[in-house]
Each structure stands twice: as C-alpha cells, then as structure tokens.
Amino acid sequence: MNSKSLYWILLFFLSLSCFLAQTHGKKERHGLDYLYKARLKQNSGVDTSLFKVIDHINEANVHPQVGLKQEDRIERLPGQPHVNFSQYGGYVTVDKSAGRALYYYFVEAHHSKNSLPLLLWLNGGPGCSSFTGALVELGPFRVHSDGKTLYKNNFSWNYAANVLFLESPAGVGFSYSNTTSDYDKSGDSRTAADNYVFLVNWLERFPEYKDRDFYISGESYAGHYVPQLAHTILYHNKKANKTIINLKGIIIGNAVINDETDERGMIDYLGSHAIISNEDVYQIHKYCDFSPNATTLSRECQTSYEALADNIIDINIYNIYAPLCFSSNVTTRPKRASILEFDPCSNNYMYVYLNRPDVQEALHANVTKLTHDWEQCGDTIQGWIDSPSTIIPLLKEFMDNGIRLWIFSGDIDGRVPVTSTLYSINEMKLSVKTAWHPWFLNQEVGGYTQVYKGDLTFATVRGAGHQVPSYQPARALSLIKHFLNGTPFPNI
Amino acid sequence: MNSKSLYWILLFFLSLSCFLAQTHGKKERHGLDYLYKARLKQNSGVDTSLFKVIDHINEANVHPQVGLKQEDRIERLPGQPHVNFSQYGGYVTVDKSAGRALYYYFVEAHHSKNSLPLLLWLNGGPGCSSFTGALVELGPFRVHSDGKTLYKNNFSWNYAANVLFLESPAGVGFSYSNTTSDYDKSGDSRTAADNYVFLVNWLERFPEYKDRDFYISGESYAGHYVPQLAHTILYHNKKANKTIINLKGIIIGNAVINDETDERGMIDYLGSHAIISNEDVYQIHKYCDFSPNATTLSRECQTSYEALADNIIDINIYNIYAPLCFSSNVTTRPKRASILEFDPCSNNYMYVYLNRPDVQEALHANVTKLTHDWEQCGDTIQGWIDSPSTIIPLLKEFMDNGIRLWIFSGDIDGRVPVTSTLYSINEMKLSVKTAWHPWFLNQEVGGYTQVYKGDLTFATVRGAGHQVPSYQPARALSLIKHFLNGTPFPNI
Numbered sequence: 006m007n008s009k010s011l012y013w014i015l016l017f018f019l020s021l022s023c024f025l026a027q028t029h030g031k032k033e034r035h036g037l038d039y040l041y042k043a044r045l046k047q048n049s050g051v052d053t054s055l056f057k058v059i060d061h062i063n064e065a066n067v068h069p070q071v072g073l074k075q076e077d078r079i080e081r082l083p084g085q086p087h088v089n090f091s092q093y094g095g096y097v098t099v100d101k102s103a104g105r106a107l108y109y110y111f112v113e114a115h116h117s118k119n120s121l122p123l124l125l126w127l128n129g130g131p132g133c134s135s136f137t138g139a140l141v142e143l144g145p146f147r148v149h150s151d152g153k154t155l156y157k158n159n160f161s162w163n164y165a166a167n168v169l170f171l172e173s174p175a176g177v178g179f180s181y182s183n184t185t186s187d188y189d190k191s192g193d194s195r196t197a198a199d200n201y202v203f204l205v206n207w208l209e210r211f212p213e214y215k216d217r218d219f220y221i222s223g224e225s226y227a228g229h230y231v232p233q234l235a236h237t238i239l240y241h242n243k244k245a246n247k248t249i250i251n252l253k254g255i256i257i258g259n260a261v262i263n264d265e266t267d268e269r270g271m272i273d274y275l276g277s278h279a280i281i282s283n284e285d286v287y288q289i290h291k292y293c294d295f296s297p298n299a300t301t302l303s304r305e306c307q308t309s310y311e312a313l314a315d316n317i318i319d320i321n322i323y324n325i326y327a328p329l330c331f332s333s334n335v336t337t338r339p340k341r342a343s344i345l346e347f348d349p350c351s352n353n354y355m356y357v358y359l360n361r362p363d364v365q366e367a368l369h370a371n372v373t374k375l376t377h378d379w380e381q382c383g384d385t386i387q388g389w390i391d392s393p394s395t396i397i398p399l400l401k402e403f404m405d406n407g408i409r410l411w412i413f414s415g416d417i418d419g420r421v422p423v424t425s426t427l428y429s430i431n432e433m434k435l436s437v438k439t440a441w442h443p444w445f446l447n448q449e450v451g452g453y454t455q456v457y458k459g460d461l462t463f464a465t466v467r468g469a470g471h472q473v474p475s476y477q478p479a480r481a482l483s484l485i486k487h488f489l490n491g492t493p494f495p496n497i
Numbered sequence: 498m499n500s501k502s503l504y505w506i507l508l509f510f511l512s513l514s515c516f517l518a519q520t521h522g523k524k525e526r527h528g529l530d531y532l533y534k535a536r537l538k539q540n541s542g543v544d545t546s547l548f549k550v551i552d553h554i555n556e557a558n559v560h561p562q563v564g565l566k567q568e569d570r571i572e573r574l575p576g577q578p579h580v581n582f583s584q585y586g587g588y589v590t591v592d593k594s595a596g597r598a599l600y601y602y603f604v605e606a607h608h609s610k611n612s613l614p615l616l617l618w619l620n621g622g623p624g625c626s627s628f629t630g631a632l633v634e635l636g637p638f639r640v641h642s643d644g645k646t647l648y649k650n651n652f653s654w655n656y657a658a659n660v661l662f663l664e665s666p667a668g669v670g671f672s673y674s675n676t677t678s679d680y681d682k683s684g685d686s687r688t689a690a691d692n693y694v695f696l697v698n699w700l701e702r703f704p705e706y707k708d709r710d711f712y713i714s715g716e717s718y719a720g721h722y723v724p725q726l727a728h729t730i731l732y733h734n735k736k737a738n739k740t741i742i743n744l745k746g747i748i749i750g751n752a753v754i755n756d757e758t759d760e761r762g763m764i765d766y767l768g769s770h771a772i773i774s775n776e777d778v779y780q781i782h783k784y785c786d787f788s789p790n791a792t793t794l795s796r797e798c799q800t801s802y803e804a805l806a807d808n809i810i811d812i813n814i815y816n817i818y819a820p821l822c823f824s825s826n827v828t829t830r831p832k833r834a835s836i837l838e839f840d841p842c843s844n845n846y847m848y849v850y851l852n853r854p855d856v857q858e859a860l861h862a863n864v865t866k867l868t869h870d871w872e873q874c875g876d877t878i879q880g881w882i883d884s885p886s887t888i889i890p891l892l893k894e895f896m897d898n899g900i901r902l903w904i905f906s907g908d909i910d911g912r913v914p915v916t917s918t919l920y921s922i923n924e925m926k927l928s929v930k931t932a933w934h935p936w937f938l939n940q941e942v943g944g945y946t947q948v949y950k951g952d953l954t955f956a957t958v959r960g961a962g963h964q965v966p967s968y969q970p971a972r973a974l975s976l977i978k979h980f981l982n983g984t985p986f987p988n989i
Contacts, residue, residue: 277769279908279915279945279957282933283923312932319935320942326818326909326960329941416771417818423771431775440804441774443811449821450812453771465771468818 056233056399058240059198066202068098070210076369077111077210083363084154085146090115090163094368097210099175099202104183107203108172108370110136111211112145112163122218122253122489124166125204127173127234129226129261131191131389133382134178135170138224140355143474143481144170149339150348152357158344160478165486167214169207173200173230176385179370192390197233201241204234204250218253220409220489225421225471228260229392232399239406254409256488259421259471262412262429263395268295270425275313278325280419285312297394321349322419324470347475352381397433404459411462411488415469415476416452423465435459444494451480454494462493548725548891550732551690558694560590562702568861569603569702575855576646577638582607582655586860589702591667591694596675599695600664600862602628603703604637604655614710614745614981616658617696619665619726621718621753623683623881625874626670627662630716632847634966635973636662641831642840644849650836652970657978659706661699665692665722668877671862684882689725693733696726696742710745712901712981717913717963720752721884724891731898746901748980751913751963754904754921755887760787762917767805770817772911777804789886813841814911816962839967844873889925896951903954903980907961907968908944915957927951936979936986943972946986954985 077095091113096106114121126138140148143162146155162168172178174196176188208215223231238250261267269290276286292305321327330350335357342348358364359379365371370379377385403410412430414423435457443450444464452465464487466473466480474481487494569587583605588598606613618635620627632640635654638647654660664670666688668680700707715723730744753759761782768778784797813819822842827849834840850856851871857863862871869877895902904922906915927949935942936956944957956979958965958972966973979986 273769277765277916279906279919282945282947283919284929285933316933316935316945319937320959331940414771424769427771427775437776441777441808443808445811448823453774453808455774467812 056236056393057194058237059194065101066099067205067209068101070206073210079367079369082146082155082367083361084149084358086155086157088115088145088157090118090145093211094370096180096369096372097203097206099199099206100182103187105175105187105199106181107175107199108179109203109207110139110144110170110368111168112139112161112170113167114163114165115145115161116164118167119213122166122220123169123214124162124485124489125169125171125219125221125223125234126162127171127200127221127223127227127230129224129228129230130177130382131174131196131226131229132177132384132386133225134172134379136172136178136355136359136379137352137381137472138474139170140358141351141475142472143168143478143485147342147344147351148354148358149342150336150350150354151339152335152354153361154339155358156339156342156344158478160344160474160482162474162482162485164482165489166220167217171200171203173203174386175199177383178379179365179368179375181373181375183373188386189388190390191386191388193229193233193393194391196230197237200230200234201237204238208250216248216251219251220254220256221252222256222258222485222488224258224260224473226261228257228262228421229396231255231257231260232396232403235403235408236399239402239408252408254411254488254491255403256409256411256413256485258413258466258473259415259418260412260426261396261421262400262426263397263432264297265295265394266428266432267421267425270428271419271422272313274422274424275317275419277424278419280320280325281313281316285309285316289313317419320419321470323472324415324476325417325419327470327476344478351475356381395432397429400433400461404461409488409491410460411464413452413464413466413473413484415471415473416465416467417469417476418471420471426463430457430461430463433457433461435461439493439496442494442496446480446483451477451483456493462488464494548728548885549686550729551686554694554697554733557593558591559697559701560593562698565702571859571861574638574647574859575853576641576850578647578649580607580637580649582610582637585703586862588672588861588864589695589698591691591698592674592679595679597667597679597691598673599667599691600671601695601699602631602636602662602860603660604631604653604662605659606655606657607637607653608656610659611705614658614712615661615706616654616977616981617661617663617711617713617715617726618654619663619692619713619715619719619722621716621720621722622669622874623666623688623718623721624669624876624878625717626664626871628664628670628847628851628871629844629873629964630966631662632850633843634964635970635977636660639834639836639843640846640850641834642828642842642846643831644827644846645853646831647850648831648834648836650970652836652966652974654966654974654977656974657981658712659709663692663695665695666878667691669875670871671857671860671867673865673867675865680878681880682882683878683880685721685725685885686883688722689729692722692726693729696730700742708740708743711743712746712748713744714748714750714977716750716752716965718753720749720754720913721888723747723749723752724888724895727895727900728891731894731900744900746903746980746983747895748901748903748905748977750905750958750965751907751910752904752918753888753913754892754918755889755924756789757787757886758920758924759913759917762920763911763914764805766914766916767809767911769916770911772812772817773805773808777801777808781805809911812911813962815964816907816968817909817911819962819968836970843967848873887924889921892925892953896953901980901983902952903956905944905956905958905965905976907963907965908957908959909961909968910963912963918955922949922953922955925949925953927953931985931988934986934988938972938975943969943975948985954980956986 077093079092093111098106128135145161172180175182238252275281288309414426438458439456441455452467454464469477569585571584585603590598618630637653664672667674730742767773780801906918930950931948933947944959946956961969
C-alpha cells in the first residue's frame, strides 16, 4: 500500500466523521491526519451528547466592552484601495481564566449600514480560518499575487449586509488560547459555546447591532458550526425568555450535514462525474458500511477506497474542473487579477499577506505573538472530541421555530457535493412546496432551486466549487441577497 | 402545454431515434423538428436492415481525378495568417446522374506530411457541417469576432495528421444534390455509401495518400457515420480481397452509440449534475420506455419530460457550465481572442465568414450557387429514412478485425454525456484490461481512461463539452496524438 492509499484509508474514516479541510494538497493532508488520530482516540459511532448546549453565559462571561470598538477600528489595511465603509478587527475574550480569545474581522456595509442586517460568516475545517471567507471568497478585498496589495471584490457580501468574519475555535487563524491544553479539547460543543460567548460580547462592543436582524452563514464543516451556534442562541433566548440575539435565519453551503448520506453522495458524485469508475462505485456501495454505528472497515472496502484515492489525488476535489496552483511563490509585481476568474494560487497570496507584520498590526491581530504562522487550515488543534453524525435534528428545530433555513451547493464541488446535500435533505422526508426550477442572473441560469414545505430553501450555484463565492462571485451575491431579503427565486 | 414543453416532447422521441444537432438555441430546434417528422413517418422501432452496405462501387462511380487536386489548392483564405502547410477545398461527385457532390476541406500537416497519417473528421447532426470541426474545433484556424479574419489554433489536429473535413451527406453545408428529391432520401445507409464513394475518388485525386494509414474521427451523430463508413470500407476491402482504403482505426466522441443507454445515461447525468430533480429522474425511469421497440409514450412520461424541458431550455446542454451567446452580430474590429477560452458566439462568426462570397470563392465552395446559406446545421434535409438503434455490433466487428477503436467523452456535455457512453460500453460486456486511471497533460489530469480487453480504449476529456476540441483544445490534441500513435495513456 503506497502512501497515497494510506492517506485515503485515513480519509475514509475521516469522511465518516465528517472532517474536512478547505484547501487541497499538502495542507489538507495534515489537517486530515490529526483528525484521524482524534477519531481513533474517540473510537465511537454516534455522539450521544448530541447538541447539548454548554450553559456558558453568566456574569463572568460578559465583559465590559466600552471603548474597545474604537480601538478595533482599522484605519486602512496595507495595500488597500480606497473604500467608504468601515472595518474593524480585534479579539474578544471568551474565557478569561484560560486566556481564550477569538479574533474577528468586521466590514460594515457599503451603504445603508444602519438598516442592513448583520451577517456572520464561518469557514469550516474544522481548523480553517474565516479569513478564507474574507480574502478569497466573499469579503470586500482580494489579495494580489504580490502578497502585498489588495483589490476590490465587486461582489462582496457587504453590498448586502454588515459582515462579521470569525476565526473559530481558538487555535484557528489568529484565535488563540493561553492555555494550550485547550487545543486538545476542541470540539463541536465548545466551539458553539465559545462562538456564542463571542457574539454576546461582540454585541456589547457594537451595541448598535444588538437589535439588528442577525443571520449566520458558512460553508463545509460550518454545516456543524452554524446550526449549533443557532441552536445555542435559540436555547439562551428561550431560557432568558427574551431576544438576546435577534437570529432570523441561517444559510449553509456545501455543508457537512449527515455523515452517511454525505459519504454516499460523494461516491455517487465521483462516479457520475467520471472521476472514479462505475465498478468502484458499485464495490464501495457493496462493501462499505456508512452507517453512524459502523466500527469495522472491510478489506474490500479499503481496496475500493484505494482506487478512489488514486483517481482524486491529482485534481482539486473542491472544484473538480479547476486548474491547480503550481507555485507557492508570490510575484514581484501584481499579476492582472479578475474577480470573475479565480486564481488557483489565491490561498498562497493570502498566506503571505496575513503573515506580514504591518498587516497584522493594522488588523490588531496576533497581539500575543503566536508561536505559529497564520495558516488557512493549521495544525494547532490536535484533537476533536465531539462531532455528531448528523445535524438534521437541528435543521428541523429551526423550521419549527420560524428560523429561515437555506442550504446551497456549488455544483462542481466533489468533497461535499450536491448529491450529498440532496440525499441529506431527502432524509428529512419533506414534501415539496415549490418544484425544482432554474434561477437566473443576467439572463443566465445561476443554478437550480427547490423549496420544501417547512420552509427549507435549497439552491445550487451553477459552476461553483466548494468555496462558492470564489468561483461564482456574482451568483453567490445574488443568492445571499435573496436569502437576506427572504425573497424566493422567481419560478420563471 | 406551452411551446417549450411541446418542443421537448418532440425531443423525447428524437432522443430515442438518436437525432441531435450540435448547436443550441433556435437552430437546434429546427434541426430536431424536421427529424421528428421523419420519425413519425417511419413509425418503427429497430431498423431491420441494420448495417446493410450499399454495394455502390463500380466503374461508374470512380471518376478520373487528374489535375483536380491542383485546381482545389487554396492559395490563401481571406483574412488568414501565414502558415506553411497546404490547404485544399472542392467537390467530389458521388453520383453523376443525380448531380450529387460532397464538399471537402483538407489541411495537410504542419510538418512531416509525407509520413503522418490521414485523418477524416465528421461532424454529426445529422445535418451538421464539418466546418464546425474545421473552424470552431480542431482545424488550424478560428474565425475572429469580425467574421472576416482568422487566427491560428495552436492545438490544431494537423499538428498530428493530415486532416480531411467532409460535409456529409448531400444537403449539409456546401454539399449538394442537383436532384433535390435526394434530400428526402437521406439516411445512415446512403450517407455511408456516399462517404465511401467520396473517399475512393478523393484518394484518386490525392494518390499520395492511397497507402497512407487512414483513421476516421467524429463526434455526436458521427457515432453512426464513423462506424458505418468504417464498416463499408472493411466490406469493400474484403470483397476486393485487397486494401482499397488502408483503414487503421476509428475514434468517436460524445457519440450516439446505443439509443436505450444513451437516453438513460442522459437522464442520470442531468440528475446527478443537479439540472433536473431526483424526483424527475425517478419518474422518468419509472414511466418511460427507452427500449428500441417502444411505440407509445405514457402521459406520466410526457409530464416528466416537460419538467426536464423546463430545466434545460435555458442552458447550453452541450456544455452545461458554459456561458451563452447573447448576440448574433459580428464586431467591427476583432475582439481579443484566445484558443484556450472558447467564445460562445464562435458559431455566429463562422456563419458570417463562410457566407462571404470571397471566402466561398477561395474555398472553391458553392460553385452551383445554392439557394440557401451555408448553415452549421441547416434544414435542407427534410427526412431521415434509416437510423439503427445501436451501432454496438459494428464496434464489435472492428475489435474482431484489429481496427483500433477509441471512444472519448467530454465530461461536461449533457446531450450525449459520459454516463451514456459508459452505459453503452457496459452493454458490450467487455472485461477490463487496464483499470480506470487519470491521464495527464502539463501535470494536470486531462481526463480518465480505461482500456477493455479487445481492445477498446475509453477516455474522458476533463472540462470539455460536446465539441471537445472547442473547450479543451490542448487535451483534445493530446488525445488524438495518443490515438494516432497507438500509445495508451500511461498508468501513472
């Protein structure tokens, strides 16, 4: 068995646990490796403490925030073009005794900031920084190939909302804990709790957003983070019998939802997209047990996964048709950049930019002088102690509580593909309210959508990979506008 | 039922008959409409005269060709950049009494023309011109947006072979019959016979190619033309007990092969690519009879196809992720053009170019002053009298006779998608010789390939639509080189 195959045997387990990074290539392998170890330690099927809310909020967690907002104001990012909206960046302590603090980057809306909603964005991983969202996907700037200068994203989501990017949990990106043993106790449950404490304190710091309509968005493993945070918010609102956070809706894309269907959907997608052979699809379905209680891995299943591994290792599984990046260097002068044509080396430019001392200073980031670089998907977190096999019960809860629920899918992502998402939604056994139909932008089909009774809106983004706004920025902006406005895509 | 739906009910029948055009939008509808009528006239399932060769060749069909080659020499095409290879264009009479003549355009190889093989290219339809292959796909030039000037295709297949483009049958492109009733008698069988007569005469005109290794390539409905012509060649070689035409191999792409699996594969492809809903896929499989003997169309099947129609009408089904062309005009000055980035309006530029009198004169085309324009997929042919439901028996014949057989598939074509081709190959029940694996070009995965015992090589071209060389010119050139050299893609 070569190293490629071994890697994919690991991935097999990992897929069942629903862990995935958001980059490809070497970094991803690292990310997956450590999570594999976590999985072995855990040695369990379903997490039985499913969605238990850590009852975290008390006086000790809410700190005075007076004056901190102005301290967080970012005058100007190095190499940034002129803009008219305000930016903020800084830390919110979520556990004073442990010294655990989460970094955020906040961009107010281009216009109507006082009336537009507040939108939180979370990247997945687990272990991946939400600066990916900010600087490679939906934020107002992208980094030029020189790693020094920024250019505008005309399809930034802050044309539709005030957008808050959060690095979560501690150990991710610029977020940290002074108690490094915290990193070994990372997991879904504490991530939700910390994110909630972050939010309550952040709203103290930015009190003008306290009553604002609030939405949570995210992709990939944020399919866990987003619903779990929403669930925590609902729990505390109910417990306090008042609206602490004015949550109106959530939207998740190419999201980890339900391990069993996610895995089956991936296999079928890779088969129907001619990436693996139909014979391998057949073998995998025959010999692999994807159920949440599966504990063994048959030799036949392993063999089929080795074939799968050999066939996907050399493409970007997060966008199966995308060109690869063959250089880890930045350029002396910025290359001609276009928001509409995604540069496959964008992650490298972001890495260089965010590790520049002047950039970190401007962002008010890395104030404790971390011993590691800022990384898109780093390996500071060495364990992951809880990850339920499904978040479907939470989705049902939101539908029952009138929380707007949208699920989207970039249709050329092979990692959490559209088939997985459709299979997972199918598990919810919902009837159809508005039948499947195309939605349009600039006369082109932007994707397809179907609304389920309940209400749950599903929408694809045509020609988009895992990081939807990277690959289809205009369609992604149209999608988020429809979501925030609560306007369904017209049925024509 | 709206007109869209009606159109697609027609398409349903048409799909079963395996007719398809190669353009999209209005022209395609025309093309399909008349073929639907033909189908109704025919009112039959399987053609029982499957692959009967018209015994066409006798003294009367072979005409003296002395001096004609030099007359056909194209000095220079209007607006053409300088090149070092020779071009020829002209007519070969295939039926003197009827006045039926086929137009060809021939480009010799960039280098080593005396040793490189002769490669015939056929576009499909039926009813589509092989100038699509020449000016939009694999030929040495493409037409600028001004409709006047040409630019070089660095991935032209005449870097690998001497390439012969044939407009077939009479009524297509510049090919014609003075006996217009011929157009109502078009069909697979006579197309093969006429193509064969063309070839024998063309080799008289270009005798230096008589003993040259000869290959036939084509796409789409040429999945019928190519094997049927090859079969005719084999028949006459055997009958004459000598090599009249030195046929070495055939290669067909996104090819109509076997109606039943072609149709099932299309439905599954549209479902797994999130273009139609999974519910519609289920309904279609449940209620539609794709077998060659099907004569009725249930109401439920019709309804499901109406939903399908509504979902595909606004995308380019021949490249499901491609942008559309929104202008039928040419530009005053040529737009910046790139072979690597296909212009969705390319067909319009070709139309304008080929209808210019100076271009027709340079090509020695339209010498009889046709009453219609040159069209990519025209409506001169108003009927199609025979189209077998499968060409699998022919593919088996070639494998038994040592004729090289390759089948390729651009993997983002929704019309004759990769699933259809894989299902059709599966019908042949061949064992695997070399397992499914990626093939590479410039470090990127160019596609995937599998070799079957026999030998049959299947290969995908990643990120290519129905017209593979339009969308992935470099990968297409690599593919044809491997085919012509008879070198399998390496298994690494």
